Amino acid sequence: MQPNSQHFKANATAALHQPNLQAALKQLELGFVAGRARCYEGLPEFEALRERAESVLNHTLENLDAYLLEYEARVVEAGGQVHWASTPQEAREIVLRICRDADARSVIRGKSMIGEEIGINDALEGAGFEVTESDLGEYILQLGKEPPSHIVAPAIHKTKDEISDLFFDHHQALGFSERLTDRSALVAEARQVLRTRFLDADVGMTGANFLIAETGSNVIVTNEGNGDLSCTLPRVQIVTAAIDKVVPTLEDASMLLRLLARSATGQEITAYTTFSTGPRREPDADGPREYHVVLIDNQRSEMLGSELRPMLRCIRCGACMNHCPVYGRVGGHSYGWVYPGPMGSVLTPVMVGLDEAGHLPNACTLNGRCETVCPVRIPLPDLLRGLRARQHQQRLNSASARWALGAWAWVARRPRLYQFLTGMAMPIMARLGRKSGRFSRMPLAGGWTRVRDLPAPQGSTFQAQWQKRGRNGS
Amino acid sequence: MSSAKEQVLARIRAANGGAADPAIARARIEAHARQIEPAFDDDLADRFLAKLEAAAATVARVSAEDRVVTEIEAYLERNGLDQKIVAGDEAVLRQLDWPPGFTVEQRVPRGDDVIGLTSALCGIAETGTLMLTSAAGRPTSLNFLPDYHVVVLRRAQLVARMEDAWDKLRAEPGAMPRTVNFISGPSKTADVEQTVEYGAHGPRCLHVVLIDG
Amino acid sequence: MNSPNPSPRVGLFVTCLVDLYRPNVGFAAVKLLEDAGCRVEVPRAQTCCGQPAYNSGDNEHARQLALQVLEAFEDFDYVVGPSGSCLGMIRCHYPDLFADDAGLKPRFDALCGKTHELMSFLVDVMQVETVDASFSGRVTYHDSCSSLREHAVKAQPRQLLASVDGLELSELEGTDVCCGFGGTFCVKYPDISGRMAADKVAAVEASGADTLLAGDLGCLLNLAGKLRREGKSQRVYHVAEVLAGMTDIKSIGEGER
Numbered sequence: 001m002q003p004n005s006q007h008f009k010a011n012a013t014a015a016l017h018q019p020n021l022q023a024a025l026k027q028l029e030l031g032f033v034a035g036r037a038r039c040y041e042g043l044p045e046f047e048a049l050r051e052r053a054e055s056v057l058n059h060t061l062e063n064l065d066a067y068l069l070e071y072e073a074r075v076v077e078a079g080g081q082v083h084w085a086s087t088p089q090e091a092r093e094i095v096l097r098i099c100r101d102a103d104a105r106s107v108i109r110g111k112s113m114i115g116e117e118i119g120i121n122d123a124l125e126g127a128g129f130e131v132t133e134s135d136l137g138e139y140i141l142q143l144g145k146e147p148p149s150h151i152v153a154p155a156i157h158k159t160k161d162e163i164s165d166l167f168f169d170h171h172q173a174l175g176f177s178e179r180l181t182d183r184s185a186l187v188a189e190a191r192q193v194l195r196t197r198f199l200d201a202d203v204g205m206t207g208a209n210f211l212i213a214e215t216g217s218n219v220i221v222t223n224e225g226n227g228d229l230s231c232t233l234p235r236v237q238i239v240t241a242a243i244d245k246v247v248p249t250l251e252d253a254s255m256l257l258r259l260l261a262r263s264a265t266g267q268e269i270t271a272y273t274t275f276s277t278g279p280r281r282e283p284d285a286d287g288p289r290e291y292h293v294v295l296i297d298n299q300r301s302e303m304l305g306s307e308l309r310p311m312l313r314c315i316r317c318g319a320c321m322n323h324c325p326v327y328g329r330v331g332g333h334s335y336g337w338v339y340p341g342p343m344g345s346v347l348t349p350v351m352v353g354l355d356e357a358g359h360l361p362n363a364c365t366l367n368g369r370c371e372t373v374c375p376v377r378i379p380l381p382d383l384l385r386g387l388r389a390r391q392h393q394q395r396l397n398s399a400s401a402r403w404a405l406g407a408w409a410w411v412a413r414r415p416r417l418y419q420f421l422t423g424m425a426m427p428i429m430a431r432l433g434r435k436s437g438r439f440s441r442m443p444l445a446g447g448w449t450r451v452r453d454l455p456a457p458q459g460s461t462f463q464a465q466w467q468k469r470g471r472n473g474s
Numbered sequence: 475m476s477s478a479k480e481q482v483l484a485r486i487r488a489a490n491g492g493a494a495d496p497a498i499a500r501a502r503i504e505a506h507a508r509q510i511e512p513a514f515d516d517d518l519a520d521r522f523l524a525k526l527e528a529a530a531a532t533v534a535r536v537s538a539e540d541r542v543v544t545e546i547e548a549y550l551e552r553n554g555l556d557q558k559i560v561a562g563d564e565a566v567l568r569q570l571d572w573p574p575g576f577t578v579e580q581r582v583p584r585g586d587d588v589i590g591l592t593s594a595l596c597g598i599a600e601t602g603t604l605m606l607t608s609a610a611g612r613p614t615s616l617n618f619l620p621d622y623h624v625v626v627l628r629r630a631q632l633v634a635r636m637e638d639a640w641d642k643l644r645a646e647p648g649a650m651p652r653t654v655n656f657i658s659g660p661s662k663t664a665d666v667e668q669t670v671e672y673g674a675h676g677p678r679c680l681h682v683v684l685i686d687g
Numbered sequence: 688m689n690s691p692n693p694s695p696r697v698g699l700f701v702t703c704l705v706d707l708y709r710p711n712v713g714f715a716a717v718k719l720l721e722d723a724g725c726r727v728e729v730p731r732a733q734t735c736c737g738q739p740a741y742n743s744g745d746n747e748h749a750r751q752l753a754l755q756v757l758e759a760f761e762d763f764d765y766v767v768g769p770s771g772s773c774l775g776m777i778r779c780h781y782p783d784l785f786a787d788d789a790g791l792k793p794r795f796d797a798l799c800g801k802t803h804e805l806m807s808f809l810v811d812v813m814q815v816e817t818v819d820a821s822f823s824g825r826v827t828y829h830d831s832c833s834s835l836r837e838h839a840v841k842a843q844p845r846q847l848l849a850s851v852d853g854l855e856l857s858e859l860e861g862t863d864v865c866c867g868f869g870g871t872f873c874v875k876y877p878d879i880s881g882r883m884a885a886d887k888v889a890a891v892e893a894s895g896a897d898t899l900l901a902g903d904l905g906c907l908l909n910l911a912g913k914l915r916r917e918g919k920s921q922r923v924y925h926v927a928e929v930l931a932g933m934t935d936i937k938s939i940g941e942g943e944r
Contacts, residue, residue, distance in 0.1 A: 013878045027668050049510045056509065059502070065486045066499035078649070084479035136674055137665035153665065160667050187663060187671040194675065199585050214503045215650045225618050225661040225676025232614045232653065243482065248502050254636040255509035265664075269601040271529070272676065273656040280652050285613035286582050287652050297482045305489030325865045329882045363876055365869025365883075366742060367832035382783075388744030397744070405740055409748035412703075412734040413755060419731070426707050437942035438915045447874030451881025452912035455708070455940030462701050462710035466729050 001119060001147050003352040005336030008359035012330040020159050021331050028156060032322040035266020036373070043262070053259055054377045056252050057313040061304060067213040067246045068295065074216025078278025080291035088118035091296045095120055095205070095238055096127050098292050102236045104129065104202035110220060110227025111135035112207025113151050113316060114240050114296060116338040117351065120205070132197040134226035136190055143170050149332030151339065152264050152318040157331055160186070204234035204288065208241035209315070210256065214249045217277040218293065221260060221270045228274045237276065237288040242296050244312040256315060259375035263317035299350050307386045311346050313376040320370035320380055326363055335360060342370040342380040349387055358396055361387035423464040430459040508637050518599040518632040519684060525602020529659030530672060531680040538687045542626055543570050545683050550589070553679070555622065561591040563611025566626055580611065583619045590620035590677070596639050597632045601658055604682070605639045608653035617655050623677040628685045697725040698760045700768035700777070703735045704904040709939065712904065715931035716769045716805055723813040730759040738776040742870050746784060753781045757798055765812070766802040769927045770903050771834025778802040779837050804834055805927060806902055810843035820932035821852035827859045827896035828926065829887065829910065831903035835863060844902060844926050851929060857894045868909040884913035891921055900926045911940035
């Protein structure tokens, strides 16, 4: 999708005034945040798990080339093929080639963020393939031609009414003549429509929550069973996965799975966790005849060599956005690309450019709640601050901001001058604000007074009063 | 070697300050050491079934193998279902003695089959999870296509954790099966207004029969 | 718990917001520290901790200000101030800024080891259990993100508030969620910041409290400003002012009665 991150501010302001979105975001807090908290109350090993997960993933990153090669060797042994892609463009070309070589016509997709990242749907549709998203949320968005607004619950912003309209509009041609309003009926109708697509699809595409170096398996985690059908029924399976998805062993994956669902949706484990390894074996009753993995870099190897390296531990649980007070007010679309919230504010500038996504690292109060819930202990506020430093170094922040910072720092490094100036200014400001105790407008402070008053200062500065009282100072 | 592969590996190695020693990775894989495992001391069967029920599966305990058919018959009757079953080809299922009126077929399911019957390699008590593996007589689609999934397993098949299940799988002959499914409840979705609905794409109902003898 | 030196020499890091906006908080901090037996000094060569530069990605200016703080404060037994945010900058982030400077890193590590947010210092280091103060009213307490996450300050202010005569504490719903201040965030993204503050104000109302307390002046100016803008009557004080019994002046943002 085309990034729209430079309009973050306008997107956010619009989002703040959408009552349906605001209600959905409130519900997210009640559901995911409370569910996660309940889940971890019953798990005294949580901190130990986080620490171990962090160290296992750090070890994997330190030996990433070796684990990727081990993984590739196991996939090939199992009869599968591994394709490497540096860029989204390369990844799209590989997927298209596999589909063409297989004489495929239709593709069924299990929800995957990397698919969004490389824009695979547009590429496939542009090349004439019929593409169906099978995750219910993604299917709703496909009908509405919208991007996901959350990495785990992609259609969180859609109301039942909107879904009723979308289904009514798109399913009439398939023989469904009634506009349904009952939630169960909507789910049942989607099941019926999508069941046919599953059975007809030539190619099934999924992402991977993990790749296992030990066995050459890819792991997907779902509640609907859609990804599982996507990799079972079609004759060709394509797995798109980023290079940071590899973990050494089945045991490592088992540990990470303990963190993933709890952090994501407040479940101990999702309904389905499926490990696929190569194509079907000769005597197998079903399963794909071809198994392809597209390993995608897309800037991750660059991140590996930078201060953003810890971001490569991310297991895409979404806990950071569920707990982010900014995401919780503005929703995922405001961020303008595939990944929203704190993790998206790190990834998007790297993947679409710091100039395009310059708002994202700044649209954060650095309150740190995301870091405390991250199951793999990614220091998200530090990483966002690191991106701000890049912006400053590359002079991507505004000239006026740079000038103001420089001027302020120049004065702040001269305590006597600073105290002289503030000692003069504050009493004047105090006198001006004495009557009402506040300012509702203030030159140069429009950002502040747009939404709140500015309390008036008390009077003389502390330093001035302290000196006057003849207290010690040095 | 493809050029993209060379480029990706070269960038990784540059970022890591050199190529990793493959022996380190191989040694860690061969050790496949267990990581952190949550402690619990409940009875495996009690925990396994309680966790499944908490995830909206239904469960039944029967005292012996010859009670399984009666239990399934009762389950079908409770749910108003025809006695038409597509079953996997597995030892525990082969021994079942179906009464007249039942149609039990061993085949790959179609999109409109209603009841799928399988066993499982094992049941995991920690999370109330079934582990099913694909093979000649065990189509993976049987775990997902029918509306009702009935799973029969013996108490002796229960293990404590997923790591124990891996050990069990490693002890089986042959390589890693094409598909390993961990199933912890019926199919569900919360994609419509964050409210849970069952039967999104996979089975609406999961019924687990544990032979307790 | 380390056994305290009964009368340590404490350098008060006033913080620029307290210095400029609310000197009463500084004097309250001095009183609380002296009551706890500390010898308090206020180095004159202090202005700002450098956090605005650091959080804007301007690490060079942040380093220069960090050096100024180091030179003014490294000889004290402790560095203490009435803000989780500014003291968190010294304690948690200065060492990172000098991670590659073998000469300065040890000095910053040492500074970090003796730097404390006021509530944490009083309770955790000086082992103060009660204060001698009274305040009539029902208060609610907002945990500032930096106090909560950089100093593990949660129980300490509540413990001390429990000893204030006449004070009743009514907990704030969602007290671990940011108020929307966020330094320059609040002026760069006023609409988002304003909504966060509005939600916090709603929580303050729902708590039934007549007074809002917190340990960071940034949060307090933001929330007092939002309360006033919405025409609410709740008073706003820094927790140190209440604990020191220094609430005989107008609350933050309050006009003439």
